[in-house]
Amino acid sequence: MYEFNFQRPANSDAAIDAQANAEDGQYMAGGQTIIPVLKQRLAMPSDVIDLGAIEDLSGITIADGTVTIGAMTTHTDVATSGDVLGAIPALADLASMIGDPHVRNRGTIGGSIANNDPAADYPAAVLGLGATVHTNQRTIIADEFFTDLFETALDEGELITNVAFPVPDQAAYMKFPNPASRYAIAGVFVSRTGADVRVAVTGAATCVFRAAEMERALAGNFNPDAIEGIGVDGTDFNNDLHASAEYRTHLVSVMAKRAVAKALG
Amino acid sequence: MSKVKIRDSVRRIEDLRFLTGTGNYIDDVVIGGEVVGVVVRSPYAHAKINGFDATDAEALDGVLAVITGAEWAAQNFGPIPTNSAVKENRDGTPISVPDRPCLASERVRYVGEAVAFVVAETLAIARQAVELVDVDYDPLPAVTHPVKALEPGAPQLHDAIEGNLCVDWELGDKDGTEKAFAAADRIITLELHNNRVTGAPIEPRGAVAYYDDASGTYTIYQSSQNIHANRNQMATILGIDKDNIHHVAPDVGGGFGAKNSVYPEPVITLYATKKVGRPVKWVNDRAESFLSDTHGRSQYSTVEMAVMNDGTFKGLRTTTIGEMGAYCGTVGAFTPTGGSARTQGGPYAFEAMYYSAKAGFTNTAPLDPYRGAGRPEGSFQIERIVELAARELDMDPVELRRKNLIPKDALPLVTSMGLDVDCGDFPTVFEKTLAMTDRAGYEARAAASQAQGKCRGFAIAPYLECTGGMPKEHAVISFDDDGSVSLAIGSHSTGMGHETSLPQILAAQLGIDIERIKFTQADTDATPLGGGHGGSRGMEMGGNAVLQTAGEVIEKGKAIAAHHFECSVDDVEFDDGAYIQPGSNNTMTMDNAINAAQDHSTLPDDLAPGCLDTGSTFERGIISIPNGCHAAEAEVDPETGAVQITGFWVVDDFGTIVNPMLADGQVMGGIGQGLGQALLEQAIYDEESGQLVTGSLIDYALPRAEDMPPMRLDYYEDSPTKKTPLGAKGAGEAGCCGAPPAIVNAVLDALKGHGVTHIEMPLTPEMVWQAVRDA
Incomplete structure (x- = not known):
């Protein structure tokens, strides 16, 4: 240091x-x-500047079909929250898969999405549930929040206060973890709210993204069979020590199907 | 207070310390007034050094010294010595051993090689100064692949060594093997890679040293597993008398071979402490551990087996290319040659075997022993080729193995590799293992896997092992005025529990309470010699040294009992913790004899207090032959390539088991390390830049608890070796020999329906997925 x-x-x-x-x-x-x-x-x-002492930045509230999670809420708190487990179990499930117990006891949702690591789990939930990021200055919708590799729409000094997740009808997260780090080699978060389906993919590319073709197919038929044969274009996927772009492309399809099956219970 | 026996699962005495955070590891050692040393390491895999400029670093407040490679070269210290048991090539010429200075001054040959050493008041200052040391490099082309390094036109590492070749070696019955091949129905051939791995001990290497001007002696604490040899080697490098170095290892957090070798840093630390006149502490961080610890394995082999159509094995021929790294490690050329050759063929009967190996230099960290040091490579080779042979012969792999195991009545025998296999019962061990695996329930488990879209597979892998390491060990038993008994030993536990198991032997022999024993290990002042840790020698050498020395104590005590009984020494016997005089009611417990030995008034005239104190060196004749059998069940998700090992069974023949709980720990740890190599771990160097790509725990995958299967362990104990009095054959490395082939073969069995016959380790999900797709 x-x-x-x-x-x-x-x-x-x-x-x-x-x-x-x-x-x-x-x-x-x-x-x-x-x-x-x-x-x-x-x-x-x-x-x-350690944000750990700011009490009103952490905590979970649920109201009007929205789960609001303070930026400094730890992964463990989300994973074990009765409110989250009741309203959006997929979100609690995702939080329980992040890193290891040490990471989950220290890491926070605000820290994770502000960092926007391409292999982090939370960006998939924020985008896959169509959440809204609240900052000290404004609100930013998920589709506009994650901009590029380790880049977000946050301005210099802008502080995330909380993230508001609308409660979906069905949702699930499946990830294929890196055996060393437990980051996602490919992770897919799917949600269905009425006829609206979201499929968010993390780990595969430089930034979390929505798989539009899968979303369209699933909107008509929310079933794993609906996306059989519908892949993602992995041309620009990450190709590194941990996985080839080709393998990541394949895993996205597999994880997407499994996530849909999991969402259906 | 408790009496213990050999074969009791005595709980680990050291664990109270380890589990309550009061262990004394190298960073906990405080001399007082120490300053911090940090190594400046080469960022290049291969480069010419034009010069050093340490002016800015030296000018930094709090910097005491910057020792550059140029300063080191000016001292004319010796190179880091190599002591390979294989010293000659197949043609009788000496193997090629390049000079390796502790600090490079003219050329660097791997990323992480030490070029300078900064000494400063604090770690923060030292790290800042490291960035200010200017080393002028001219980068050179590098080669990091062991096979490519031996090809014509490869970048050359050492001017005096042609073609990067260190050793070209052979062992076995070449003519007999050719005859067996000529007479065989079939030749099964497999090319395989034994992946390069690193020990990654939880405690990185480090040392704390100080120099006493008045006596001209050094004291150094080091996280080492081989302190007597390291002391001698450090003295040789520095050109000083070894008796002027007092070398101690405090608690050591794992070694796995990576703390066997003598390394540059502790030698530089000795030089630095004398130079600055203050105690110096150097401790590697995790990144430095990856870069600078010795790595292991890394062999590219062609294995050929001659076999009859009925499955009878005829001959075995293995041709290997191994790797030294940039220089020869301490054991140097031995691992890919003799170390890998000795147990060729495993526990199977062959008419003849032949082993041929070359090993060359690459622009990577040096390789040296890694848990097993060649025997796991040999075990992997034979078990993989047997599995492939079963496929090609369309035979049940269990039956094929059963058919070819060396029968009990064929022992003792000496293999084509010169290995003296004295005792054991391979078929019984094999059947006992198989019986544990619930074969009857397998079909149901396989069907359950299939219902989930997964494939299940099973493999059994008997292994043949041998011990190694220094053939002498010394124990000192002394009796103190306060009633305590001191046991000092030159063997060394880096976590295996010798602080429990060796006092257990002593307490059992003497019939005294184990709590009465104070244990010391790894201190050059405590024993005149010591072989440290390595080659599964802890019980075989340390245990026998304790047993032998305890026996000498018992013999000496007979004189005290005879004096007490008023009889002749010849009439005294020792039984179950007490001296007796058969035919009389006279008895004297060892406790009473020890007490009597402290007092002139209770001793015969010719004995004085301290008369029971005994030091004794045990010397091994021939290495012991641990053996056993592993079996694994694997579940594979063919869609993702993910592998889960769902069951694991082991029966080991370690001869005498001193402490079954500690033996279990050795086996389980070895399985974990073997699973790591089979499924997860690989040290990867970029072939262009020579950078270590897997330089952190984010990129180098170590096994975690959730990766481990449920394990059931048992022992075959009817065959203690007669090569040593204790009969223990060695347990430390066996897990690494059996687990990789059992796991890999179980995965391949699972993928049999997909037509997959071979996947290189580590069997990462992507490798498995690709194999399924390509088959």
Whole structure:
């Protein structure tokens, strides 16, 4: 690690001020990415602003068919929340699959989606459920939030306050995990709300995306058979040590079918 | 207080310390006033060094010294020594051993090679200074593939070594093998790769050292598994008397072979502490552990088996290309040659066997022993070719193995590889294993898998092992005024539980409470020699040294009992913890004899307090032959290639089992490591840049608890070896020998219906999926 100023503000306003006043401020929302990066001396922020002390950023509420999860809510809290398990069990299921117990006890939903790791799990749920990201400045719909590899629509210093998930009729997440890291080699989140179907794919490409052709097929017939033979174009998929683009393309189809089957129970 | 016997599952004494966070690992060792050393490592796989500029690093506040390769070269220290048991090529010429300095000054040959060493007041300052050390490199072409390294036109690593070739070697009955091949109905041939892996001990390597000016002696604590040999080698490099180095290993968090070798860093740490006049602590981080620990395995082999149509094995021929890495490790050329050759053919009868190997230099971290050091490679070769032979002969692989196992009455025998197999009962071990596996329920389990779109497979894999490592071990037993008994040993536990099992032997022999024994290991002041850890030698060597020394103590104590009984020493016998005089009521417990030995008034005139203190060296004649049998059931998802090992069964013949619970731990750990190699682990270097691609735990997949199958273990104990008094054959590496072939063959059996006959390790989901698709 290089030297940095460590700040632990008590509320969101103080956090935003601290970020604005820092030469090169970096929010820390659990530290599951930034701490390893710092330890490897791959980043040199002037200030690390730990959001862990801001109480009103965490917690889960459910109202009017929407589950709202505070940005600093840990994966474990989502995975074990009675409200989430009751309203969107697929979301709790996804949270329970992230990393390992250490990661789940420290990592947060806000940290995960702000980082937008191409192999992270949460982006698939946010996009696959058509969630809305609330920040200190505005609301951003899922389809506009994830923009590119490790890139989001967030402006410099903009702070996620919570993520609002509409409760679907049916949903499920299936992922094929990387055996070393447990990140998704390919993960597919499907949801159906009335006639509206969403299929979000993580791990396969540089950024989470929706599989439009599968969505159309499933909108007419929400059944694994409906997407038999409907693949995704994997031309630009990640091709690395962990999986070839070809294998990822194949896995997306398999995970999508299995997710639909799982959603149907 | 408790009496224990050999074969009791005595609970691990050391676990209280380990499980409550009070272990004393290298980073816990505090001398007082120490400063921190960090290594500057080469970012290039192959480069010429034009020079060093440490000015900026030295100018940093808190930096005490920057020791560059140029400074090291000016000291004229020796190279890091190699001590390979294989010293000659097949033509009698010496093998090629390049000089390896602790710090490179003219050329680097792998990513991570040490080129300088920064000493600073804190770790943060040292790491900052490392970035300021300017090394002027001219990159050179690199070769990281062991086969390509031996091809014409490959980049050359060492000017004096032609064609990157370290060793060209053979063993066995070449003519007899050719005859067997000529007489056979069929030749089965398989090319296979034994994947390159790394030990990844949970505790990275490190050392803390200080120099005493007045006496001119060094003290060094190191996370090492071989402290006596390392001490001698470090002294040789530095050109000093070995007695001027006191070398101690505190608690060591795993080794697996990666802490056997003498490495550059502890030697530099010794030099640095003398130079700066302060204790110096150097501890690798995880990334450095991946880059700089010795790696293991990495063999490309062609295995050929001559067989009759009725399944009778005739001959076996293995041709291997192994890999040294950039330099020879401590054991050097032995692993891909003698280490892999000895157990060729496993527990099967062959008329003749022949083994031929070459190993060359590559721009990678040096390779050295990794749990098994050649025997797992040999075991994998024979079990894979037998499985393939069963396919090609259309025979049941269980029947084919059963048919060719060496029968009990054929032992003792010496194999074509010169291995002295004295005892055991391979068919009984095989049948006992098979009986555990619930073959009757297999069809139902296979049908259940199929109903879920999955394939189930089964494989059984008997293995033949042998021990290794230093053939001498020393134990010291001494009796202290406070009533405690001290046991010091030169063998070494890096987690295996010797702090329990060796006192268990002593307590059982003397009939004293085990709690009374204070245990010391891995300290050059405590025993005059020691073989450390390696070659499954803990019980075979350490256990026998304790047994032998305890026997000498018992003999000495007879004089005390005779004095007490007022009889002749010849009339005293020792039985079940007490001296007796047969034909009389005289008895004296060992506890009482020990107490009597502390006091002049209770001793005969010719004995003095301390008279029972005994040190003794046990020397092995011939290596022991552990053997056993593994079986695995695998469930494969052909759609994704995912593999789950659903059942695992083992029967081991380790001879005498001192502590079954600890033996179980060795076997389970070995299965875990074997499963890692079979399904998950591979150290990969980029062939262009020579960078280690799998340089972190994000990219190098170690097995986790959920990857492990349920395991059922048992032992065959009717055949303790007579090669040593204890009869223990060695347990540490067996798991790694049996598990990879059992697992790989079970997966291939599962995919039999898909026509898949071979997949290279590790059997990652993508590899399995591709094999299903391509078959």
